[in-house]
Amino acid sequence: MSFFPAYLDLKDRRVLIVGGGRVALGKLKRLLEFSENLVIISPEFLDEFLEFDIELLHRCYRRGDIEGFDIVIVATDNIELQREIFIESRGSGILVNCVDSMEYCDFIFPSYIKKGHLTISISTDGASPAVTKALREYIEELIPPDIDIFLRDMKSLRESLPKGESRIELFREMSRDFIDRYREER
Numbered sequence: 001m002s003f004f005p006a007y008l009d010l011k012d013r014r015v016l017i018v019g020g021g022r023v024a025l026g027k028l029k030r031l032l033e034f035s036e037n038l039v040i041i042s043p044e045f046l047d048e049f050l051e052f053d054i055e056l057l058h059r060c061y062r063r064g065d066i067e068g069f070d071i072v073i074v075a076t077d078n079i080e081l082q083r084e085i086f087i088e089s090r091g092s093g094i095l096v097n098c099v100d101s102m103e104y105c106d107f108i109f110p111s112y113i114k115k116g117h118l119t120i121s122i123s124t125d126g127a128s129p130a131v132t133k134a135l136r137e138y139i140e141e142l143i144p145p146d147i148d149i150f151l152r153d154m155k156s157l158r159e160s161l162p163k164g165e166s167r168i169e170l171f172r173e174m175s176r177d178f179i180d181r182y183r184e185e186r
Contacts, residue, residue, distance in 0.1 A: 116148025
C-alpha cells in the first residue's frame, strides 16, 4: 500500500532526530524550513550541526527519549536501534521515520520543492529516490519565477473577498491566466 500524501503543521510539534551524521544533517536542513522545535541526540556530530541554533544532546539514545515528542526521525544506519525506537513508539501517537528502513516508517520524506507559499512534493513510495530527484529538478524548471509574488497576492485577495462560487471562479481564471502568461513567455 502507498503512503498518503499529507502536509503537517509542525509549528507546535516537537521533533527529535536521532543521529549526527550526513543523513541526519540533511533531514535537519529540510525540517528547519518548516519548524525550529528540533532536538538532536547523537554521541557524535558533524561540525555543521554547530551552525544551527538547536538543542544537541551529545550522548547515545536511551529508551524513553521519545517521550514528549510528536515526530521522531532515526537517521542512523543502526538497524537494531531503528527497530527498537519504532517498537517503542507503537501506541504512543508518535510518528516515526527510520531512514532507508520502510518497515519502520509511519511516514516518508518526499522530494519537494519549496518556493515561498508553494510546496510541491514528489514520491515514488521509496521505490526510486533517484527518480523523485530527477522529477523534482524537471518540475523546478517549469515553475514561474514570480510564483511566490502571485501567491501572496492571491492570499491577500482571498482574505478580502467573501467566500462563494464567484470567488472560486475568479481565482480559477486568475490562476489560468497566470500560468498561460508564463507558458507564452517560455
